[in-house]
Amino acid sequence: MSRLDAAPAARAMFTLDPTRTYPVLDRADGIHVWDRDGRQYLDAIAGIAVANVGYGRQEVVDAIAAQAARLPYAVGNIFASEPALALADEIARVTPGDLDHVIFTSGGSEAVEVALKMARQFHVLRGEPDRSVFVSRWTNYHGATLGGLTVGGSKLRRRVYEPLLPATPHVRTPYCYRCPWPDSHPDCGPAAAAEVEAAIVEAGPSRVAAVIGEPIVASVGGAIRPPDDYWPRVREICDRHGVLLIIDEVVTGFGRTGRTFAVDHWGIVPDLIVMGKGMSGGYAPLGAVAARAHVRAAFEERGAAFEHIFTFGGHPVSAAAGLAVLAIWERERLTERAAALEGPFTAALDRLREHPFVGDVRVSGLMAGIEFVADRATKAPFEPAMKVGTRVREAGLRNGIVTYPGSGMADGTRGDIINLYPPLIVTEADIAEMSERLETTFTEVEAELARSG
Template sequence: MTTADKPRTATPTAETAARHLWTHFDRLGNDRPVPVITRGEGAYIYDDQDRRILDGLSGLFVVQTGHGRRELAEVSARQAETLGFFPVWGYATPPAAELAERLAHLAPGDLNRVFFTTGGGEAVESAWKLAKQYYKLTGKPAKHKVISRAIAYHGTPQGALAITGVPKMKRDFEPLTPGGFRAANTNAYRNPQFDGDPEAFGRWAADRIEEAILFEGPDTVAAVFLEPVQNSGGCLTPPPGYFERVREICDRHDVLLVSDEVICAFGRHGTTFACDKFGYVPDIITCAKGMTSGYSPIGAMIASDRVVEPFLAPKVSFPHGYTFGGHPVAAAVALANLDLMERERLNERVLQREQAFGDTLRKLLDLPIVGDVRGDGYFWAVELVKDKQTRETFNAEERERLVRGFLPGALLDNGLYCRPDDRGDVVVQLAPPLTCGQAEFDEIEQILRQTFVEATSLI
């Protein structure tokens, strides 16, 4: 009997969820009980049957400092007692002002102005709107388009979805906001002609962005949106020299470079902002997720002085905002979370341990179903293939059986929460809390190995 054949019992909470809870990115007609997570402690979560499960995805690339951090809950309670809510619509609160100053000091270059949202998709939406208005204010009103990369995910709001490069995520919601266009991504595994010459691959991939700008017309392109390490498609890392060249291209054509760090910021790659690690200064940063380690929802758009300058003119405003953007409780929790990360030196720990994490996952390359292991920091992907020699991937029926039928339940039953994904080719993504070490790396590898061996019988 494989893991997929083991019976699962629905608890009363799971039955209630099946009747009333609309789970996100999910099929409501699933015949399996809805998994119910009841508590978390450190790097582990527990379900309603009290099974202990390693959180190999930090919730959703969020819980940097681990679960059950009492000090973050206590900060939240104290702030709620003092001031539970007030908007930043022409007003400030002490936590929002202090957090804005903190982020400005942590951001590279002259990115000194912080616009708060409640999540990452809203931050991306805000950045596109900012770019459009910036060029209207600077006398270039035709510049409104965005270049992003194939298979890249940037959010679910209509504008952010238009920037997203995953066609099947957009079909049901079209027509979308016009103006989103795509260039090649940095998937080295699927570009074997550059094997052994990563610098040439970096130049080629960056030049595809310039090609897209020139094709659309530089006078119509406002921004290029790039993740430091691309999530969708499976942790696509930048080749050497890639971002340096992209920065030159954007400057040459007067296009804003937006570093979408909703996943990559706050220690995921060992620096507060991943653009620092990869050696470039963007015009705008979008971030969210790890800012509070998930203990309260918040996001932000951080803009450079150059981008903000035309908004400082008399009678100019940015007519955009969110009710809960810069929420005082969320801002207070973010400040406490940043303090905690500094106190425990989590950025340094990631830099010290990232090689060991990658080396541990690469042990899986001895399995015939594992084609590639790639990533950076505490953000890795294992690509699964049908044929290791040819790098052949799976057909639609096999993906259905593997990615949606077998892997999610089998991994959880074997004691690991992570993310099987086939928005590009088939990958399993890992992004554990930044507090994890070799013991957790070994546990992740062992559970993946067991599950992949079982999965081999399905293809």
């Protein structure tokens, strides 16, 4: 038996979950991936919200090969490279307002770190060194680094690593299905925004550097969209207190929710936008932060360098991949496509509400969350030991569909969802196929749950 044929568990790689056997992916094309045993899966999560332009796009492959042959690397504190400069120009063109200054990373977590550090240095440069507090939100995810986890709000992902970095105040996220402000629901936008302001006031407004949040919560919440007046109010509160607003569009950016950026739904311009994932279509690791003109000016006016460097930030090959992917995204009008398919996607997923364990179906563009409950009337979640989200993922794989579970959204530890982020190139027929495979998957899981009592 060759080493390639050995079971992954017998190999050297530190797989994340030692109790699980990982299917070994071998190839991909369009919206499908195949494992080395030839089994095909419909990739309903686009890798993990990365393969927005689909797999097997030869022009991206060619751009990567050409760049690797010409110039594979340039260190960011000595050199720039043409693909990185060109990609920054492209991003500046499509971001809202004056978010015209772009710095690159290898992924979303690194980009969150950059945003936090940039916000901090911005205030230090402007003579407000006490501004070191970040106000963040429960049920939001901002990456896997200690900084990202500290401002992140997934209790499950944080708990092993607590006490984390110096405590940051967390506020509740507007979440209509389980509204934290039932007395004001559905007009809870003002109450939710007031909680952000209360956290700033309690920390001491002159001590707060930034508020950070996902505009529409992705993987740890399942497409949780706030009331329309929430983010505009938070923007106004931040302005009033001299606090920067960092919006994490790692999942939602570049068309996923039917707008170029999710903040475009409400016409707000954050001070820093964090991005990653779909920007390079999964063809190369890439993240970025776009900063507004006044943030850049704080550095330029004082002749101060940003005290930061990642070895692979601005990697020419990743930038070339990003340029090729954004060219496809624009030419094929994938944002408009996500907006147009929101209706058919919603209709296809709404069918699944017939399953008694489906509590809620949430859709924004081509991003969806399906929340499972033990009791629809009371919205009581399943016990975590039942691993409902994981069961759905595993049954989905058996039925040839890839989904992404999340948990903890009901009370921090309980509550199960699956996320769907199909490639933005999907057709209505693909959506119907997804819904069929989910239908079979849900029927199987409900039977399993009934058997396990």
